[in-house]
Structure formats: C-alpha cells, structure tokens
Amino acid sequence: MTKKVSIIIFIIFISMLYVGLSHNSRLVQSPLIDKKLPEFSLPVLQSDISADISVFPDDIFLLNIWASWCVECIREHRVLNLIKEERKIRLIGINYKDSKIDAVGWLKIYGNPYEYNIFDKDGQLGIDLGVYGVPETFLVDKNKVIRAKYIGVINEDIYYNEILPTIDKIKDDY
Amino acid sequence: MIAYIGSFLILLAFLNALLLITSKPILSKITADYESIILSSSKLLFPLTLFSFICLIFSFLLDDFSLRYVSSNSNSLLPDHYKISATWAGHEGSMLLWCLVLSFWTFLASIYSRNLELDFRLNFLTIMGLLNLGFLAFLIFTSNPFEKNISIPVDGKDLNPLLQDFGLIVHPPMLYMGYVGLSVVFSFAVTCLLQKDFKPEWAKWIRPWALISWSFLTLGIALGSWWAYYELGWGGWWFWDPVENASFMPWLITTALIHSLITCEQKSMFKNWTILLSIIAFSLSLLGTFLVRSGILTSVHSFANDPARGAFILLFLAIITGAALILYLRNSSQMNDKTSFTFFSKESFFLINNILLVTATFTILLGTMYPLVLDIFGLEKISVGVPYYNAVFLPLMIPLVFLAGYIPILFSSSNRNLKSQAKYFFISFLIIIIISFFSISLFDEYNLSIFIGLFLFFWILLNLVYELIKKIILTGNIKAITQNIGMFMAHLGLAIFILGATMVENSKTEKEIVVAVNEKLDIKNYTFQFMNITESEGPNYTAVIGHFKVYNNGEFLTDMYPEKRLYNSSEMPMTEAGIDPGFTRDLYITMGTLIDQDKWSVRIYHKPLIRLIWIGALMMVFGGIFSVLSKRKNINIGYSS
Numbered sequence: 001m002t003k004k005v006s007i008i009i010f011i012i013f014i015s016m017l018y019v020g021l022s023h024n025s026r027l028v029q030s031p032l033i034d035k036k037l038p039e040f041s042l043p044v045l046q047s048d049i050s051a052d053i054s055v056f057p058d059d060i061f062l063l064n065i066w067a068s069w070c071v072e073c074i075r076e077h078r079v080l081n082l083i084k085e086e087r088k089i090r091l092i093g094i095n096y097k098d099s100k101i102d103a104v105g106w107l108k109i110y111g112n113p114y115e116y117n118i119f120d121k122d123g124q125l126g127i128d129l130g131v132y133g134v135p136e137t138f139l140v141d142k143n144k145v146i147r148a149k150y151i152g153v154i155n156e157d158i159y160y161n162e163i164l165p166t167i168d169k170i171k172d173d174y
Numbered sequence: 175m176i177a178y179i180g181s182f183l184i185l186l187a188f189l190n191a192l193l194l195i196t197s198k199p200i201l202s203k204i205t206a207d208y209e210s211i212i213l214s215s216s217k218l219l220f221p222l223t224l225f226s227f228i229c230l231i232f233s234f235l236l237d238d239f240s241l242r243y244v245s246s247n248s249n250s251l252l253p254d255h256y257k258i259s260a261t262w263a264g265h266e267g268s269m270l271l272w273c274l275v276l277s278f279w280t281f282l283a284s285i286y287s288r289n290l291e292l293d294f295r296l297n298f299l300t301i302m303g304l305l306n307l308g309f310l311a312f313l314i315f316t317s318n319p320f321e322k323n324i325s326i327p328v329d330g331k332d333l334n335p336l337l338q339d340f341g342l343i344v345h346p347p348m349l350y351m352g353y354v355g356l357s358v359v360f361s362f363a364v365t366c367l368l369q370k371d372f373k374p375e376w377a378k379w380i381r382p383w384a385l386i387s388w389s390f391l392t393l394g395i396a397l398g399s400w401w402a403y404y405e406l407g408w409g410g411w412w413f414w415d416p417v418e419n420a421s422f423m424p425w426l427i428t429t430a431l432i433h434s435l436i437t438c439e440q441k442s443m444f445k446n447w448t449i450l451l452s453i454i455a456f457s458l459s460l461l462g463t464f465l466v467r468s469g470i471l472t473s474v475h476s477f478a479n480d481p482a483r484g485a486f487i488l489l490f491l492a493i494i495t496g497a498a499l500i501l502y503l504r505n506s507s508q509m510n511d512k513t514s515f516t517f518f519s520k521e522s523f524f525l526i527n528n529i530l531l532v533t534a535t536f537t538i539l540l541g542t543m544y545p546l547v548l549d550i551f552g553l554e555k556i557s558v559g560v561p562y563y564n565a566v567f568l569p570l571m572i573p574l575v576f577l578a579g580y581i582p583i584l585f586s587s588s589n590r591n592l593k594s595q596a597k598y599f600f601i602s603f604l605i606i607i608i609i610s611f612f613s614i615s616l617f618d619e620y621n622l623s624i625f626i627g628l629f630l631f632f633w634i635l636l637n638l639v640y641e642l643i644k645k646i647i648l649t650g651n652i653k654a655i656t657q658n659i660g661m662f663m664a665h666l667g668l669a670i671f672i673l674g675a676t677m678v679e680n681s682k683t684e685k686e687i688v689v690a691v692n693e694k695l696d697i698k699n700y701t702f703q704f705m706n707i708t709e710s711e712g713p714n715y716t717a718v719i720g721h722f723k724v725y726n727n728g729e730f731l732t733d734m735y736p737e738k739r740l741y742n743s744s745e746m747p748m749t750e751a752g753i754d755p756g757f758t759r760d761l762y763i764t765m766g767t768l769i770d771q772d773k774w775s776v777r778i779y780h781k782p783l784i785r786l787i788w789i790g791a792l793m794m795v796f797g798g799i800f801s802v803l804s805k806r807k808n809i810n811i812g813y814s815s
Contacts, residue, residue: 010496
C-alpha cells in the first residue's frame with residue numbers, strides 16, 4: 001500500500017515537472033487579445049498634456065511598456081531603436097511605475113525610440129492591460145484593438161519573424 | 175585544434191564510462207579481467223575530463239570565437255582571470271565542470287574503496303559510472319561547449335557583468351563539489367540496497383564522504399550568499415530565491431544524514447532511514463540542477479535555456495531517483511534494521527533532529543514548487559516570498575538549534591546521572607535566560623526575535639564551552655576533546671551564524687534618499703558626506719564613482735567609493751556597492767540613478783554583525799573537515815560529532 005502510494009506520488013511529481021517544462025508562459029494568450037484598448041486618462045511624459053485613448057494613432061502601432069528600473073529593458077531598447085530607424089511600424093511607450101526624472105534621464109542615455117510616452121506612474125493602465133512583468137509589448141490595430149501581446153524582451157528574432165509577419169497579415173485584412 | 179582535442183577527450187570519457195558500466199553485467203561473462211577494467215576505467219574518467227576542461231580554458235584564453243560557447247561568454251577585452259572563470263560561467267561550461275567534479279569524486283571513490291569487499295566495490299563503482307555516463311551524455315548531446323559557430327564573429331559578446339567577479343570564480347566549483355559529492359553517498363546507498371545489507375563499518379566508511387560533501391555545500395552556499403551581498407547591490411544575504419533553495423534543501427538533508435549515520439555506525443540503527451536520506455539528498459541535488467538549468471523557475475540565476483536540456487535532466491532524474499526508490503521499497507524490508515530505543519536516549523534526539531530537518535526541507539520544497547504548480551494550472555503567477563519562509567521555516571529551526579546546544583553534552587560520559595542532569599539543565603537554562611536578558615540591553619532595539627536569537631547563541635556557546643573546559647579539567651588532557659572538536663566547531667559556527675542573522679535582520683538600518691554634492695546625512699552614529707562624482711574607464715566598462723566621506727561620532731572614519739558601471743559590449747549597468755566591512759557592522763552604499771545635476775539617488779545601509787553570518791558558516795565548514803580528520807573511536811558512548 002505505502003509502496004504504491006509512494007510510487008504514485010513520485011510519478012505525479014515528475015509529471016508535474018514535465019508539464020511545467022513544456023508550459024511556456026510566453027505563449028499564454030492574453031484574454032485582452034481582440035479587445036479594444038482600455039480607457040485611461042494619464043499625463044504624457046516630458047510634457048504637461050493629459051492624454052486619453054484618442055491620442056493613439058488611427059494606424060497600426062506597437063505599444064511598449066517599460067521602466068527605467070527594468071534591467072531587461074536596456075537589452076530590448078537596442079531593438080526598439082532599430083524599429084524606430086526602420087520606420088515599418090510606429091512605436092509608442094508606456095512608462096510604467098517609474099519616476100519622471102529617472103525615466104527622462106534613461107531616455108537621454110539609451111536613446112528615445114518612442115513617438116511619445118504615456119506616464120503611468122501608479123500602474124493603473126498597466127493593471128487594465130494585465131501587465132505582470134516589464135517589458136511587455138502590445139500590437140494594436142487602427143481600430144485600437146489589441147491584436148497580439150509579447151511578454152518579455154523583444155529581440156531581432158521576434159521582431160523580424162513574429163511581429164513583422166503579423167503586421168503584414170493585419171494589413172492584408174484591411 | 176585545441177577544441178577538437180577537447181571534444182575528442184569528452185567522447186573518450188563517454189566511451190570509457192560506457193565500458194565501466196557494461197563490465198560487470200556483460201564483460202564479466204567473457205573475461206575474468208573485468209575487475210581490473212572496472213577499477214582502471216573508473217580512475218581514467220578523471221584525467222580525460224580534466225584535460226578536456228583544460229582545452230576549454232585554453233580556448234577562452236586564446237579567444238577562439240569559432241566556438242559558440244566562447245563567443246557568447248567572453249570578449250577579447252576581458253581580463254585573463256575572467257576568461258578562465260568564464261569557462262564555467264555559462265551553461266555548457268558549468269556542465270563540463272560538473273562532469274569534471276563527478277569524475278574526480280569517482281576517482282577518489284575508486285582509490286579509497288580498497289578496503290570494501292570486492293563485489294560491493296565493483297557494484298558501487300558501476301553505479302558511479304552510470305551517473306558519469308548520464309551527465310556525459312547530457313553534455314555531449316544537449317550542451318556541448320565545443321560546438322562551432324556557423325560564422326565566426328570578430329569579437330565575443332562578453333561575460334555577463336554580474337559574473338565578472340571573484341565570488342563567481344569560486345562559488346560554483348565549491349557548490350558542485352558538494353552537490354556531486356553526494357553522488358558517492360547515493361551510489362553507496364544503492365549498492366547497500368542491492369546487497370540487502372548495511373553494516374556498521376560501511377556507515378563508518380561513508381560518513382567522511384557525507385561530511386566532506388556537506389562542508390563543500392556549506393562553503394558553496396556561504397560564498398553564494400557573500401557574492402550576492404556585495405555584487406547584487408540589494409544589501410541582502412539570503413533571498414529565498416528558488417535557486418538558493420535548490421542548494422539549501424540538499425544541505426538540510428545532508429545535515430540530517432551526517433547525524434543519522436552516527437547512529438548507524440554506533441548502534442546499527444536507522445539503517446533504512448539513512449539509506450533513504452542518502453537517496454533523497456542526491457535526488458534533491460539533481461532536482462536543483464533541473465530547476466536551474468531548465469529555466470522552469472524564474473530567478474536571478476536563470477540562464478538561457480532550452481527545453482531539450484530540461485527534458486533530459488528530468489528524464490535522468492526520473493530514472494535515477496525512480497530506480498533507487500523502487501529498489502528501496504523492494505529491498506529495505508530485508509535490511510535487518512533493528513531500530514529500538516528508549517525515549518531518553520541519544521537516538522531519540524537524533525530522530526527529532528532528523529524529523530525537524532526533513533520537515534524544514536519539505537516546507538522549502540513546497541514554497542519553491544507552489545508557484546510552479548499554480549502556473550501549470552493557469553491559476554496565477556505568484557512568487558512565494560520571505561514572509562512564508564519566516565513563518566514556516568524559523569519555528570522549526572528554534573527547537574533544532576536548542577537541541578544542537580544541549581544534546582552533545584547531555585550524553586557526555588562525564589555526566590550520566592539523570593537527576594544531576596536535570597539540575598544542570600534548569601540551572602543553565604535560567605543562567606542563560608538572565609545573560610540574554612542583560613545583553614539585549616546593549617542593543618538599541620528590543621524584540622522577541624532578538625531575544626530568542628541571543629538566547630540560542632548563548633545557549634550553544636556557554637553549554638559547549640562549559641563542557642569542553644570540564645572535560646579538559648576532568649581528564650587533565652587537552653587531547654580528550656580532539657575527537658569531538660569538529661562537532662564543537664560546527665555547532666559553535668551555527669551559534670555564531672544565528673547571532674549574525676538575528677542581528678542583521680532585526681536591527682539593520684536602510685535609507686533610500688537623494689543626495690546633492692556636499693550634502694550630509696546621519697545614520698545611527700555615522701555621518702555620510704557626499705563629496706563628488708568622477709568618471710573612470712575600466713578594461714571593459716565605464717564607471718561613475720561616487721565619493722563619500724564617513725564620520726563616526728564626528729571623527730573621520732573612512733572614504734567609500736560606490737560605483738555604477740556600464741559594460742561596453744552588453745550595455746548592462748551594474749552597481750558595485752561601496753562596503754566598509756567591520757566585525758561589529760558593515761556600512762554599505764549603492765549608487766542609484768542621476769536625478770538632476772549633481773544629485774543622485776543612493777541607498778545607504780548599516781548592517782550590524784553581518785560578518786558573523788559568513789564567519790559562522792566557515793566555522794561549520796572547518797567543523798566538517800575536522801570531523802573527518804579526527805579519528806573517532808568506534809565505541810564511544812559519550813560525545814558524538
């Protein structure tokens with residue numbers, strides 16, 4: 001009896017680890033996909049303008065969530081600067097749970113790839129967007145509907161092989 | 175060229191391991207020489223792996239960027255000593271180091287097993303060979319450090335700046351020595367199961383191996399903690415990070431094991447239990463490897479990961495642990511385990527020790543696995559933090575530490591009378607309560623945690639020192655204590671560790687502020703004056719260095735220079751804390767970010783007695799080593815070390 005129970009516990013333990021291994025949190029679909037961006041009213045970084053959802057372009061764009069305290073964001077920033085140079089997609093930032101001074105200083109050091117940044121000091125918009133780690137990036141279409149979500153750092157591989165093809169597909173749908 | 179030799183040597187080592195494990199079951203039917211084949215092939219693994227490892231070191235020193243592993247972990251500007259340590263900084267190289275350490279232990283096991291019965295020895299070495307084979311296969315098929323780049327880059331990507339540090343050079347090898355040393359204990363336990371016997375002299379043979387592994391584990395964990403303290407810039411020394419837990423769980427089980435082995439050896443009891451502990455200890459090392467290498471848990475140690483690697487280790491873990499457990503379930507009942515003891519005996523207290531340690535291990539396992547389980551079922555992503563561990567782990571440790579201060583003297587030969595023992599117990603308890611009560615007034619803060627910490631410190635310290643002195647006076651011979659000196663040191667190390675941990679956790683001061691040049695601020699009786707910021711160039715980074723003048727009660731004490739570095743090739747910012755170490759306290763400054771012209775955010779910490787944490791751990795390490803060195807008499811009703 002004890003023997004069977006021990007073996008069963010052991011098997012459950014191992015299979016749990018196995019499931020955990022093949023379970024990739026990157027692939028978890030956000031429930032927000034195909035939903036409209038949430039409403040908000042927040043300031044714009046580096047200016048005193050207050051912004052709401054209407055400031056976003058009537059065009060397909062990337063919405064990147066970042067913070068100056070996020071070490072991984074520095075790695076991602078190189079790719080974001082590249083995205084800016086390539087001009088294939090517009091890029092708007094959400095500065096998340098940060099201090100204004102830190103964020104502005106950070107953009108000075110590493111370059112500013114964003115058209116502008118929404119300054120989400122307390123993370124309200126982040127909560128509405130279901131952010132659980134920085135960086136995260138949303139692909140939003142011209143109707144302000146979220147079409148894809150990328151958790152973690154965007155590297156060249158993800159940019160060229162996932163984001164750009166998705167953009168082409170969305171554009172074909174128009 | 176060198177890389178090809180290294181590759182070839184690893185392949186030879188693999189074939190050699192294959193020969194080693196097939197000798198007993200297959201070659202024994204063909205040739206009578208299979209014994210010498212087993213003995214020599216178990217020794218040959220070590221030089222083969224060693225030379226392969228040296229080849230990898232040379233590939234780093236010669237900047238051979240045609241190797242993928244070298245180009246992603248080194249850079250031509252990297253100083254030579256970091257090029258050497260980069261050899262084991264990434265996944266592939268550290269697995270090669272793992273194989274090297276395993277082959278080294280196998281080498282030692284092969285040499286020192288001469289006095290075991292031949293059949294037992296051959297089985298034992300075959301199982302060691304099986305472990306070698308598994309890890310070599312893992313290295314060759316999923317993590318080959320000698321793999322070539324498709325196109326040769328001009329320069330390498332550089333070593334992760336966090337890892338460009340002395341602490342990193344020594345931390346992994348020490349930890350691996352401990353982890354892998356447990357493979358000897360594991361193989362031995364499995365061999366005992368195969369033979370369906372566990373003789374007291376075998377317990378005596380295996381105990382030094384468990385002790386040495388335990389000492390290395392202790393050292394490795396302590397070095398990791400020290401490294402995290404000065405390098406990560408968070409000012410902490412233990413974070414209950416999943417990977418720290420992964421090393422701490424085998425440590426706890428091995429601690430239980432070295433105690434239960436004493437009973438095995440002296441009273442021929444707890445045989446099955448000891449064998450089970452041996453299996454669990456190594457299985458937890460494997461589990462730790464799996465958790466770190468598969469990237470299944472996110473932590474500061476997360477390496478670039480590949481599911482194939484995780485799957486391989488998991489399969490290995492399932493086979494090795496599964497087979498050992500099934501063997502245990504089948505054969506342990508035939509082990510002739512006559513465990514019977516009275517309540518008031520050393521054995522019963524060792525059992526309590528073991529139960530507490532095993533329970534503590536399971537609470538940590540639960541805390542480590544719980545977020546993963548939630549994630550699998552798609553419930554939510556959470557991380558189990560410090561409050562959980564403080565709530566479940568610490569209460570288990572208090573009775574354990576209490577026993578560590580008393581059990582060694584309770585059964586000392588100089589004091590066998592129950593009545594006088596009870597008297598001694600209450601008197602010493604009372605005296606130490608009073609001492610703790612007075613000494614707590616020396617500190618600025620009072621609370622129950624500090625009191626318990628102080629009490630446990632004095633409890634171990636005074637009881638053991640009293641016993642040592644008494645024993646020397648009674649026998650008039652200082653040699654009387656040599657055979658137990660290891661145990662005394664280890665237990666005193668525990669006491670010192672507890673004092674340090676209690677004080678730093680309960681009365682540290684942290685301040686996070688913005689300072690301008692020439693501004694002063696006070697923490698405790700220290701004044702920090704921010705002098706200036708200078709820029710400087712390192713070999714492969716640029717740095718801004720803050721200069722603080724520190725005054726103690728108005729008198730100049732020292733200069734402190736916290737740094738913020740930006741590494742050229744990875745653009746990763748790193749904080750190098752400015753630390754003024756001291757026996758009674760550390761002062762610790764880290765630079766934050768530039769807020770405005772000449773204004774910086776900084777964190778300043780005052781950490782009382784933090785050095786005691788590592789001093790205590792070092793004493794435990796030496797305690798373990800002394801226990802091995804001091805030849806213990808076989809029949810010894812008194813002390814146990």
